[in-house]
Amino acid sequence: xxxxxxxxxxxxxxxxxxxxxxxxxxxxxxxxxxxxxxxxxxxxxxxxxxxxxxxxxxxxxxxxxxxxxxxxxxxxxxxxxxxxxxxxxxxxxxxxxxxxxxxxxxxxxxxxxxxxxxxxxxxxxxxxxxxxxxxxxxxxxxxxxxxxxxxxxxxxxxxxxxxxxxxxxxxxxxxxxxxxxxxxxxxxxxxxxxxxxxxxxxxxxxxxxxxxxxxxxxxxxxxxxxxxxxxxxxxxxxxxxxxxxxxxxxxxxxxxxxxxxxxxxxxxxxxxxxxxxxxxxxxxxxxxxxxxxxxxxxxxxxxxxxxxxxxxxxxxxxxxxxxxxxxxxxxxxxxxxxxxxxxxxxxxxxxxxxxxxxxxxxxxxxxxxxxxxxxxxxxxxxxxxxxxxxxxxxxxxxxxxxxxxxxxxxxxxxxxxxxxxxxxxxxxxxxxxxxxxxxxxxxxxxxxxxxxxxxxxxxxxxxxxxxxxxxxxxxxxxxxxxxxxxxxxxxxxxxxxxxxxxxxxxxxxxxxxxxxxxxxxxxxxxxxxxxxxxxxxxxxxxxxxxxx
Ligand SMILES: Nc1ncnc2c1ncn2[C@@H]1O[C@H](COP(=O)(O)OP(=O)(O)OP(=O)(O)O)[C@@H](O)[C@H]1O
Ligand SMILES: [Mg+2]
Numbered sequence: 364x365x366x367x368x369x370x371x372x373x374x375x376x377x378x379x380x381x382x383x384x385x386x387x388x389x390x391x392x393x394x395x396x397x398x399x400x401x402x403x404x405x406x407x408x409x410x411x412x413x414x415x416x417x418x419x420x421x422x423x424x425x426x427x428x429x430x431x432x433x434x435x436x437x438x439x440x441x442x443x444x445x446x447x448x449x450x451x452x453x454x455x456x457x458x459x460x461x462x463x464x465x466x467x468x469x470x471x472x473x474x475x476x477x478x479x480x481x482x483x484x485x486x487x488x489x490x491x492x493x494x495x496x497x498x499x500x501x502x503x504x505x506x507x508x509x510x511x512x513x514x515x516x517x518x519x520x521x522x523x524x525x526x527x528x529x530x531x532x533x534x535x536x537x538x539x540x541x542x543x544x545x546x547x548x549x550x551x552x553x554x555x556x557x558x559x560x561x562x563x564x565x566x567x568x569x570x571x572x573x574x575x576x577x578x579x580x581x582x583x584x585x586x587x588x589x590x591x592x593x594x595x596x597x598x599x600x601x602x603x604x605x606x607x608x609x610x611x612x613x614x615x616x617x618x619x620x621x622x623x624x625x626x627x628x629x630x631x632x633x634x635x636x637x638x639x640x641x642x643x644x645x646x647x648x649x650x651x652x653x654x655x656x657x658x659x660x661x662x663x664x665x666x667x668x669x670x671x672x673x674x675x676x677x678x679x680x681x682x683x684x685x686x687x688x689x690x691x692x693x694x695x696x697x698x699x700x701x702x703x704x705x706x707x708x709x710x711x712x713x714x715x716x717x718x719x720x721x722x723x724x725x726x727x728x729x730x731x732x733x734x735x736x737x738x739x740x741x742x743x744x745x746x747x748x749x750x751x752x753x754x755x756x757x758x759x760x761x762x763x764x765x766x767x768x769x770x771x772x773x774x775x776x777x778x779x780x781x782x783x784x785x786x787x788x789x790x791x792x793x794x795x796x797x798x799x800x801x802x803x804x805x806x807x808x809x810x811x812x813x814x815x816x817x818x819x820x821x822x823x824x825x826x827x828x829x830x831x832x833x834x835x836x837x838x839x840x841x842x843x844x845x846x847x848x849x850x851x852x853x854x855x856x857x858x859x860x861x862x863x864x865x866x867x868x869x870x871x872x873x874x875x876x877x878x879x880x881x882x883x884x885x886x887x888x889x890x891x892x893x894x895x896x897x898x899x900x901x902x903x904x905x906x907x908x909x910x911x
Contacts (some may be wrong), residue, residue: 387477390440390877391470397444398467401430405460405809407525408817408843422744426751428452428459440877447873451865456559456758457523458862461809462870468808469874472801481797487875489798492791493784494871496799497806498864500783501776504837505768505860506852510548510555516541518855519763520756522772532572536749539577540756543734546579548764557761563685563735564753566746569718570739575749578735580728581689583682585675586714586721588659591668599673599712599725602650602701603683603694607657608641608676610634635662641698642666648703652712656683656694673712675723689733690725759859768860771851773840774810776863778828781806806867810841817843824848 381389403410404425422433428448436442447466448459473486508515520537547561565582587594621627638660645653645667653659653667653674667674678686687694692707710727717737736753740746763769770776781803788799810828811821824841827848831839840851851857 384477386880387483387878388474390438390880391474393438393441394444394470394873394877395467397431397436397441398463398470400434401460402464402467402808402812403816404430405464406813406816406843408813409460410816422747424748424751426459426755429751431459431463440880443873443877447869450869454865454869455762455859455862457755457858458866461862462866464808464812465805465866466870466873468805469802469870470877472805473874473878476797476801481794483878485794486798486801487878489795490802490871490875490878492795493788493799493802494867496784496787497780497802497867500780501770501860501863501867502768504776504779505770508763508767508769508857510545510764513541513545515769515857516545516760516763518857519769519859520760522856522858523755523759524752532575535573536575536753536756539575539736540753540760543577543736544757544760544764546734547732548761549732555764555767557764559754559757559761561685561688561733562757563682563733564738564750565722565735566738566750567717567720567722568740568743568746570741572740572745572749574739576737576739578724578726578737580709580724580726580735581682581686581733582735582737583654583675583678583686583723583725584720585678585723587723588674588676589664589668591665592673593671594673595711595713596651596673597711599652599709600650601652601654601686601690601692601707601709601712601725602645602648602705603654603656603687603690603692603707604696604698604701605656605680605683605694606696606698607659608638608655608663608698609658609660610637638663639666642670642672644698644701645672646670648701648706650701650706652709654678654683654686656680685733686725689728691728759862762861763859766859766861769857770860770863771838771840772856772858773842773851773854774807774813774828775838775840775851775856777806777809778825778832778839779837782829782832813841813843817841817846819843819846 409425422429424430428451431445431448436445444463444466447462451457451459451462469490473483473490476486477483508519510516517534517537520540521533524533524536543562544557544559547559548555548557563581565584567584621630642663651672653672655674655676656678657676659667659674659676664674683694686692687707690707690709693705695701695705708728709725712723712725714721715724738746738749738753740749784799784803784806788796788803791799807825811825814821814824819841824846828839828841831848836850838850838852839848840854840856841847842849842854
């Protein structure tokens with residue numbers, strides 16, 4: 364009855380709209396492009412990517428999330444996969460490539476099902492059921508790991524670092540990561556929590572990778588402000604101040620008329636008197652180290668040096684906060700209000716030469732829950748990649764300590780889950796069954812990609828692994844060095860349970876989200892409308908339609 368009427372246009376002119384299968388396959392293709400881009404980096408034999416940003420800066424890495432963060436992704440569905448990597452990174456710090464590759468495979472298998480006329484809602488329902496079952500099965504497979512089991516924790520750290528450039532010094536870094544994380548781990552009600560931020564990471568180019576060390580305290584990339592200051596303070600009492608030790612210059616240009624030389628002297632004396640008062644206050648509470656977030660006037664430096672106080676200025680806010688955690692000092696905003704209780708303590712505050720630089724080391728802190736790692740390496744690229752690898756290692760160790768559970772890698776868990784999922788799907792029946800089977804096959808992309816990247820035949824490897832798992836060898840995985848299918852528990856290829864769980868969940872979430880979209884409405888240029896600057900704004904030159 365409404366036919367023949369004018370169509371109602373609800374979308375703005377220039378809006379692009381794509382619906383149904385077209386929208387779906389377009390989204391899936393974009394997401395798969397992202398997953399294919401990182402697939403070749405998976406595993407110990409994975410390749411690195413060299414990324415060049417718009418400023419010409421180069422990053423060479425194997426870290427999934429780093430690659431995806433660096434590349435400029437336009438397509439909204441592709442962006443969703445980048446989000447998967449970020450979530451994975453935030454939750455566990457490792458497994459980003461795996462999560463993205465699995466998500467890509469889930470989408471690839473979904474397209475085949477859609478082509479075979481399986482409705483997307485059936486696929487997403489089956490995927491959800493499969494994910495839940497997979498997580499439960501993985502939990503059953505998990506092995507206990509305790510904070511006191513340093514060897515297992517070091518193995519976990521080494522597995523996380525294996526594909527990175529620094530793999531030559533893995534053992535050294537694994538030890539550092541475990542030592543640092545175990546130190547900052549806190550036990551509450553029988554459960555461990557770890558805040559990885561309590562490990563400060565300082566990167567300094569120079570020396571060799573093996574010179575990378577852990578310090579039970581803090582490192583500040585600064586030297587004392589005045590050369591006359593002491594270089595070592597044992598039994599340090601530390602004042603943290605976020606105010607300047609300077610006399611504020613007046614904002615207004617005031618003119619002072621001086622008629623007599625003595626008046627000038629009085630004026631200068633007043634400034635000196637105020638600075639001296641500040642230093643005296645610091646001295647009076649017993650501080651022998653002053654760490655200041657703002658500047659310190661030359662004259663104040665001189666007074667501090669005379670009092671044998673070790674002082675640093677313009678220290679980063681984040682360092683101030685960590686120092687406060689490490690030494691127990693409170694950060695004070697007004698020097699007048701500084702009290703004995705505000706001071707923090709450390710066994711030693713000293714200046715050390717690191718390469719050509721002088722740095723301040725605050726060691727033997729009262730609160731041993733904050734430590735530092737000083738990273739050394741031949742070039743800036745190496746130092747940066749060590750930083751990323753150590754972060755991965757520390758995160759997996761932290762997660763393993765928190766959950767107390769680990770699983771075996773090398774594709775072993777994936778193949779075991781796939782097998783169990785196929786048994787499960789047979790019991791489910793219904794149309795979802797096909798989707799659950801597709802999910803199972805998608806997980807097997809992990810061993811096949813590992814094999815492929817190692818130059819092995821992925822089909823042969825997969826067949827052999829399936830056979831091993833059928834024969835109840837739960838931890839059979841691919842040894843990418845020998846090309847043999849072996850027990851990953853014996854090979855010490857270990858990962859925290861959470862990495863696998865999170866990878867399954869975030870890959871499923873992303874795939875389901877992308878599959879549910881059948882309508883893409885993109886506004887032109889994405890601008891919400893209205894001329895920039897608004898009407899009557901100063902930039903309104905040549906506005907012929909203005910009121911006037
Ligand atoms: N010695 C090994 N033999 C076989 N497989 C291994 C070995 N060490 C690690 N792996 C496997 O390599 C995979 C991890 O590879 P990689 O670290 O490149 O990717 P990711 O952890 O998913 O992502 P990222 O580290 O970039 O966040 C896991 O499946 C892990 O089990
Ligand atoms: Mg990894």
